Amino acid sequence: MPTRTKTTNRLENPPVPVQAKLAAAWTSLMFLVIYIDYFHLYQPGEIDLVRNGVIFEFDISGALMSAFFAVIAIPTLMIVLSAALPPRVNRATNLVVASLYIPVMLFNAAGATWDYAFYYALTIGVEVLLLAYILRSASTWPRVSSTADRVVSEGPRPTVRS
Numbered sequence: 119m120p121t122r123t124k125t126t127n128r129l130e131n132p133p134v135p136v137q138a139k140l141a142a143a144w145t146s147l148m149f150l151v152i153y154i155d156y157f158h159l160y161q162p163g164e165i166d167l168v169r170n171g172v173i174f175e176f177d178i179s180g181a182l183m184s185a186f187f188a189v190i191a192i193p194t195l196m197i198v199l200s201a202a203l204p205p206r207v208n209r210a211t212n213l214v215v216a217s218l219y220i221p222v223m224l225f226n227a228a229g230a231t232w233d234y235a236f237y238y239a240l241t242i243g244v245e246v247l248l249l250a251y252i253l254r255s256a257s258t259w260p261r262v263s264s265t266a267d268r269v270v271s272e273g274p275r276p277t278v279r280s
Contacts (some may be wrong), residue, residue, distance in 0.1 A: 130201035154241045212256035216249045
């Protein structure tokens with residue numbers, strides 16, 4: 119007679135590797151940056167300024183466009199680096215880049231006007247929260263126990279045959 123096992127509605131919650139959390143956070147940040155810049159163009163007069171060669175009071179030039187590329191390329195590269203770098207380098211890189219990007223995101227407030235203050239506060243706030251999550255995830259990266267260190271450094275123990 120077959121036995122019935124009781125099933126539960128609980129879902130399994132397997133641990134997510136730190137690298138995957140970091141890559142997902144950088145990906146989310148990049149989506150936000152892209153959409154925030156896109157929606158910025160909906161503000162009255164912004165497209166006219168761009169047509170006249172001005173972005174955020176700066177004349178559009180090769181240097182400005184290169185700077186914009188660098189601002190976007192670095193967190194974009196962090197997506198793949200977070201998945202590919204070894205843990206020690208990965209942790210340090212995420213801590214440094216996320217720390218440096220908080221002021222970069224706050225700089226977006228320089229273009230804010232009072233009538234869009236809530237929009238800028240909300241978007242910059244979410245970006246900074248994501249960067250804080252990256253900093254927290256990288257800074258609390260789990261350590262390997264000393265027992266595991268010995269196993270890795272010594273290799274597996276040989277089996278004794280009699």
